Amino acid sequence: MKGTENSQVAVPALGFRQSMTGLHTWAGLALGWVLYFIFLTGTAGYFDTEIDRWMQPELPAPQIDLPAADTVTVLLARLQREAPAAERWFITLPADRNTPYPQFFWQGASSSSSRLTVDATSGEAFTARDTGGGQLLYQMHWRLHYLPRSLSNPVVGFATLFMLVALITGVIIHKKIFRDFFTFRPGKGRRAWQDAHTALGVVALPFHLMITYSGLILLGFSLMPLVVAAYYGTDPKGRQQFIADAFDPPGLLEPAGVAAPLAPLGPMIATAERRWGEGRILFIDIRHPGDRNARVLFHENTDDSVSTGREQLVFDGASGALLHTQPPSATATANSAAKGARDLLIGLHEGLFAPPLLRWLYFFSGLLGSAMAASGLVLWTIKRRQQTARRAGGPGAGLLLVERLNAGVVAGLPIGIAAYFWANRLLPLDLADRAGWEVHAMFLAWLAMLIHAALRPPARSWAEQFAIAAGAFGLLPLLNLFTSDSHLGQSLAAGDWTFAGFDLTTLGFGLAFAWAARRLWQAPETARQYSPRTAMGESL
Amino acid sequence: MELTGWRLLALAAPALLGGYALATASGIFLVGLLPVPLGEAVLAGNLLGFACYAVAVIWVFALRRPVRAWLQLLLASGILAASGLLLRGQLL
Structure with missing residues (x-):
């Protein structure tokens, strides 16, 4: 930038696409690593429960074939013993891949429990190694693990917003989007990176747009609290009222303060299974158990629809009578179009409905998204290198x-994830806070990889870290x-695709990293991109 | 000419903060406009506010004039929020 006067004059002359390129670059660079x-x-x-299984190999086979009535009896007994005065009991039944074992939590007037996974036959926690499993790994993508929610929500929210902006501006920049998609000029340094970045963005563009917008929706209330606050006020009472208005089915009541035993759930389970089929109850949500105004909500499994809003049955918890049938939220008979749209977007984001083939497609689309972010970051450095080579003076501190x-994050993070799996198997079982x-x-x-990348020349650190990743996964x-x-010998023979799938996938990643490392090690092309002389030669 | 340093910051501020104001205000306006129960309208306002955010950010960068962007975004936000609340009878 030279002189403010000049730039003031030049402002109107700048093209729209040029402005969008500036915005795209800025938004991408500012939050690309996040x-x-x-x-x-x-x-x-997308393989959270499969990773869970691998990280707790001592667990029994999934309990999805047990009769719902038996499991509910076991879990209710435990809840009654542990939290008789709770305002809410929540039971998740083992129904399919998403919930291999039953879970429950309760909310009380003063305290609440976290979600516990238990054995369907005993109601007690399994004796297994202490691990966060695939659930913790997947929750990092919006909880950022070490940060409090008050910080991670805005960080992830704005990163997602920047992603949306980067996607829209990316489409504007590449208006010849379909021609660009079929353009690939390999081995030409900057152009190859440009083509790769564009192709990665375009090939999964519908996925990227969907995952980004639905991600914003998932964080919606914490990211834009004022829309709710403008009409419901800022106190927790108003917020509860909003959640009740927007999400609860009709027929729920405040507690009466009069005790009444909870009606047996057996007949309710029978009613629900007659409607939906055996084993298709996903949640049982009991509000104010032991009160005359108790309500029991049954949620249908979401496995046969994209939307997370399936049919709900509302029973009177004291008499056991069926009070209300709430239709699936994404159907024409549902009473809220907004909730229907929201449930549909959330269902698409989470992909809980996806059968194996579609699940793999989700997984690859996610990898394409990761590669798109990574290639954009690399592309920025390559362009900047070329510009630096043309001007006098060395590369700036920013570059x-x-x-x-880039090296420490793009190659280092996968190594961190592999280390998570290694730690799962190698840490002593009795370690405190395992x-x-x-x-x-x-x-x-990951930190070690960032330090390594800081100390080594970039061209070397990429190759070395890919080699480490190859070993760590392979x-x-x-x-x-x-x-x-x-292990593979056992899982393949038994047709256990959860374990075999994990092992074969990590082996695949190991081979891919090994290929990349070998290519970077041997071919001087990549190193050449970082050499000012060749970059200059290319531009002449 | 590139977007760097203060020029970038001067545009980023109205894009991020002004865009946030416009997104929230659009959400509030939509709640007032939609003839559906309040809970559902608030949900819809929240769903669509983010689209307005993205549009506002792009608009600021296309305009490239920080002061004008601030003024227009804040003015539009004020009008949208006020008329939304008026439509639901929250201001009277």
Whole structure:
């Protein structure tokens, strides 16, 4: 930038697309690394329960075939014993891949429990290693793990917003989007990166737009609280009223303060299963158990629809009578179009409905998103290198910083994730806060990679970190062989695709990283991009 | 000419903060406009506010005039929020 007078004159002359390029670059660079983290950990989340299984190999087979009535009896007994005065009991039944074992939590007037996974036959927690599992890994993509919600929500919210802006401006910049999609000029340094970045963005553009907008919706109330506050006030009471207005089915009452025993759930379960089919009750939500105004809400499994808003049945908790049938939220008979749209977007985001093939498509789309963010960051450094080469003087501090951060984040984060799996199998079982240390291992490994990238020349650190990643992922099946009975020899023979799938996928990642490392190590092309002389030669 | 330093910051501020104001105000306006129960209208306002945010950010960068962007965004936000609340009878 030279002189404010000049720039003031030049302002109107700037083209729209040029402005959009500036915005795209700025939005992408400002939050590109956070977006890469969100994309990658979120992508792992499409196999969250499979990762859960691998990280607790001692657990029994999924309990999805047990009769719902038996499981509910066991869980109710535990809730009655543990939280008789709770305002709400919430039971998740083992129904399919998403919930292999029953879970419950309760909310009381003064305290509440976290969600507990238990054995359907005993109601007690399983004796298994302490781990955060795939759930913790997937939750990182919006909780950022070490940050409090008050901080992670706005960070992730604005990162998602920048993503939306980057997507829209990206489409504007590349108005010849379909021609660009079929353009790939490999081996030409900057152009190849440009083409790769564009293709990665375009090929999964519908996925990127969907995942970004629905991500905003998921954070909607914390990101834009004033829309709710403008009509319901800022106190918790008003907020509760809004949630009741917007989400609860009709027929719910405040507690009467008169005790009445909870009606047996057996007949209600029978009614629900007659409607939906056996084993298709997902949640049982009991409001004010033991009160005359108790209500029991049954939620249908979401496995046969994209939307998360399936049919609900509302029973009188004292008499056991069916009071109300709430139709699925995304149908014409539902009473709220906004809730229908929201449930549909959230269903698309979470992909809980997805059968295996579609689940893999989600996974690859997520990887494409991660690669899009990564290639954009790399592209910025390559363009900047070329500009630096044309001008006098060395590369600026900003360029050096971004180059080093790129290697440490793009290659370093996957290594951190692999370290999370290694820690799961190698940490002593009786270690205090074992689950916490698994995560510390992930971030310590990542930190080591960031330091490594800061110390080595970028071209070298990429190759070296890819080599480390190749070992870290490729050897996981071997680690599984030595630390569990569910190794490939066993899982393939038994057709256990949860374990076999995990091992084969990590093996695939290991091979891919090995290929990338080998290519970077041998071919001087990549190193050339970082050499000012060749970059200049290319531009002449 | 590139967007760097103070020029970038001068545009980023109205894009982020002014865009936020416009998104929230659009949400509030939509709640007032929609002839559906309040809970559902608030949900709809929240759903669509983010689209307005993205549009506002892009508009600020296309305009490239920080002061004008601030003025127009804040004026539009004020009008939208006030008329939304008026339509639901919250201001009277």
